[in-house]
Amino acid sequence: MRYTRGNYEAFYQPLPKEGIESKRVWLVGAGLSSMAAAGFLIRDAGMPGENITILEASGVDGGALDGAGNAITGWLLRGGREMENHFECLWDLYRSVPSLENEGSSVLDDFYRINREDPNFSYTRSTKNRGEDGGTDHKMTLGDIGGKDLVDLVLALPEDLYDKKISDVVGKHFFKSNFWLYWRTMFAFEEWHSALEMKLYMQRFIHHIGGISDFSALKFTTYNQYESLVLPLKKWLQSNGVRFQNDTPVTDLQFDIAENKKSVRSISWLRDGKEETKELTDDDYVIFTNGSLVENSAWGDMDTPPPFDPEVKEGGSWYLWRKIAAQDPSFGNPDNFCTRTDESTWESATITVTDPEIRKYIEKIAKRATNTGHTVTGGIVTAQDSGWLLSWTINRQPQFINQPDDQTVVWFYGLFPNAVGDYVKKPMRECTGREIAREWLYHLGVPLDRIDDLADNGTITLPCMMPFITSLFLTRNGTDRPKVVPEAVTNFAFIGQFCETYRDTVFTTEYSVRTAMEAVYTLFDIDRGVPEVFGSIFDVRNLMKSAYYTRDGKPAPILRPLRKHIEGNELGRLLAQYGVIEAVGEVPPPIGAVAPKGG
Ligand SMILES: Cc1cc2nc3c(=O)[nH]c(=O)nc-3n(C[C@H](O)[C@H](O)[C@H](O)COP(=O)(O)OP(=O)(O)OC[C@H]3O[C@@H](n4cnc5c(N)ncnc54)[C@H](O)[C@@H]3O)c2cc1C
Numbered sequence: 001m002r003y004t005r006g007n008y009e010a011f012y013q014p015l016p017k018e019g020i021e022s023k024r025v026w027l028v029g030a031g032l033s034s035m036a037a038a039g040f041l042i043r044d045a046g047m048p049g050e051n052i053t054i055l056e057a058s059g060v061d062g063g064a065l066d067g068a069g070n071a072i073t074g075w076l077l078r079g080g081r082e083m084e085n086h087f088e089c090l091w092d093l094y095r096s097v098p099s100l101e102n103e104g105s106s107v108l109d110d111f112y113r114i115n116r117e118d119p120n121f122s123y124t125r126s127t128k129n130r131g132e133d134g135g136t137d138h139k140m141t142l143g144d145i146g147g148k149d150l151v152d153l154v155l156a157l158p159e160d161l162y163d164k165k166i167s168d169v170v171g172k173h174f175f176k177s178n179f180w181l182y183w184r185t186m187f188a189f190e191e192w193h194s195a196l197e198m199k200l201y202m203q204r205f206i207h208h209i210g211g212i213s214d215f216s217a218l219k220f221t222t223y224n225q226y227e228s229l230v231l232p233l234k235k236w237l238q239s240n241g242v243r244f245q246n247d248t249p250v251t252d253l254q255f256d257i258a259e260n261k262k263s264v265r266s267i268s269w270l271r272d273g274k275e276e277t278k279e280l281t282d283d284d285y286v287i288f289t290n291g292s293l294v295e296n297s298a299w300g301d302m303d304t305p306p307p308f309d310p311e312v313k314e315g316g317s318w319y320l321w322r323k324i325a326a327q328d329p330s331f332g333n334p335d336n337f338c339t340r341t342d343e344s345t346w347e348s349a350t351i352t353v354t355d356p357e358i359r360k361y362i363e364k365i366a367k368r369a370t371n372t373g374h375t376v377t378g379g380i381v382t383a384q385d386s387g388w389l390l391s392w393t394i395n396r397q398p399q400f401i402n403q404p405d406d407q408t409v410v411w412f413y414g415l416f417p418n419a420v421g422d423y424v425k426k427p428m429r430e431c432t433g434r435e436i437a438r439e440w441l442y443h444l445g446v447p448l449d450r451i452d453d454l455a456d457n458g459t460i461t462l463p464c465m466m467p468f469i470t471s472l473f474l475t476r477n478g479t480d481r482p483k484v485v486p487e488a489v490t491n492f493a494f495i496g497q498f499c500e501t502y503r504d505t506v507f508t509t510e511y512s513v514r515t516a517m518e519a520v521y522t523l524f525d526i527d528r529g530v531p532e533v534f535g536s537i538f539d540v541r542n543l544m545k546s547a548y549y550t551r552d553g554k555p556a557p558i559l560r561p562l563r564k565h566i567e568g569n570e571l572g573r574l575l576a577q578y579g580v581i582e583a584v585g586e587v588p589p590p591i592g593a594v595a596p597k598g599g
Helices: 032-043 088-094 107-117 143-155 179-188 197-203 206-211 224-238 317-326 356-366 433-444 450-457 509-523 541-548 562-567 568-577
Strands: 026-027 052-055 068-070 073-074 126-130 243-245 250-258 262-270 274-279 284-289 348-352 381-383 390-393 408-414 459-466 494-496
Touching: 026 032, 032 052, 032 088, 032 224, 032 284, 032 494, 032 509, 073 348, 073 459, 088 107, 088 224, 088 509, 107 224, 126 541, 143 197, 197 206, 206 541, 224 243, 250 284, 250 317, 250 541, 262 284, 262 494, 284 317, 284 509, 348 356, 348 433, 356 433, 356 450, 390 433, 408 433, 433 450, 450 459, 494 509, 541 568, 562 568
Parallel strands: 026 052, 026 284, 052 243, 126 381, 284 494
Antiparallel strands: 068 073, 250 262, 262 274, 348 408, 348 459, 381 390, 390 408
């Protein structure tokens, strides 16, 4: 497997691999990772779909990419996906997946069009004092000390950040900044999370630095991701013959481990409560989504808080990963991620708004109408003075294809589920759906005497507890996550959010698709490059832009000895064009795709 960039290989279609028709692939889990792997096997390895079986523990495919419920009992979304144009592997896949919405188009075509016609940005990034604008005014407020912390983090060597928390490497100025408010609520980072992952994020998304204060960095699917991403992919795979075997939890994988050859030799699963074991040959391959951020996630309802269940159980992916890890040290350390739920839990809720009175308060903050089919809040709105550090968002409505016009679906989450609320004086994790709706309406600015009635009779609020949701952000070292294909392994790969790939960042759909692509390209030696993680960190224009934004537009002082090196030359002009230094005289606009300050 090798990385590539640019168009040359992007449009290349590899020839089917010789002998591919005699190979079989078993994919454990029917989340995005496995489905993407199946897509690459068919398209790029030339494998007949009939040779691919996806074994899924539950009755539903898509894993974390959910979207369920109905207009009567309420809609269900554990999360919504912030996406971007530089999800290179994901778009490489979805360019080939036919759209279910427009005949003749791909899913990528649909996504591109809707985000061109209806670009995302928010008018209100945060609120305070119950519905007033939070006043962050696009500013980062890092100051010189917080800014230096950030630069030091980006420049740190990865190995120096092993097992370190963000709070180990940055100080109070950083944590008090608007930058941290934007950042942690946008990506769900906590102070105790991995400094290494934070650094990788900064590098990975540096081209979006100017767009994090109003979410102009983001793009969204038309509907929820189950309907917009999972269904078309599944349909395409099934039309190519891929077999989905639901309600079949895989319980064991046994390996033959020799120094120079490690091969998976049997797979066991439960079907109708009975264990079945299949012996595997050199022609059989197993690709396993190890670890899951939504395992044990559980719903509550209007009258019941969601149950919290941190136990690792047979039939799940943590359990299976543990069994595998016990067989070889290169298979990673699942316990680093699945035993620290006090550091990895948060809670979301889906609020189906049924009373038009609530829309008035939403629209006042969003500064847009709710049910027009277009962007509403344009990303999350954070109530910055809320105890739960709550955020809520309304994506394009309807968010579900069958959602009636008189309903608005809101996604809500609290980064601090253990903290006490401001209206409901309880931790979020102890709250019923109606109590969560009350807390939300309080921070929307609904008059106190209307809150309870509107929450109870104008919403269907369904909370969801996710004990492992940020397990992928926990501090780690260089070996806690296995490589996609560990050394000497012949017929097995790890995919998903808990295996290692170069420069990409977890908690993204892209990471699942990238690891799937790398697994297929490695195991089957596909003669085409995997698109490298977008190299914006290596583009000096993005570095200058980020300097401009993180300094809130304040020009950098230039020491006298440096001046003569930038005066009257291209370097000085570039720095001035991007607002890094004060312009002297007239500066022509820059040429190229990466816009200067403000762009
Ligand atoms: C609340 C939330 C917000 C998110 N926000 C974003 C975002 O803004 N942007 C973004 O790009 N991404 C986001 N993501 C992340 C993205 O959705 C996930 O990373 C991705 O969908 C994970 O897919 P996966 O296939 O790797 O794993 P999963 O979706 O976890 O799939 C694993 C599958 O394996 C099955 N399984 C587990 N154990 C077994 C077993 N033993 N046998 C058989 N099957 C098994 C599970 O049932 C599941 O279907 C978010 C996710 C959530 C939950």
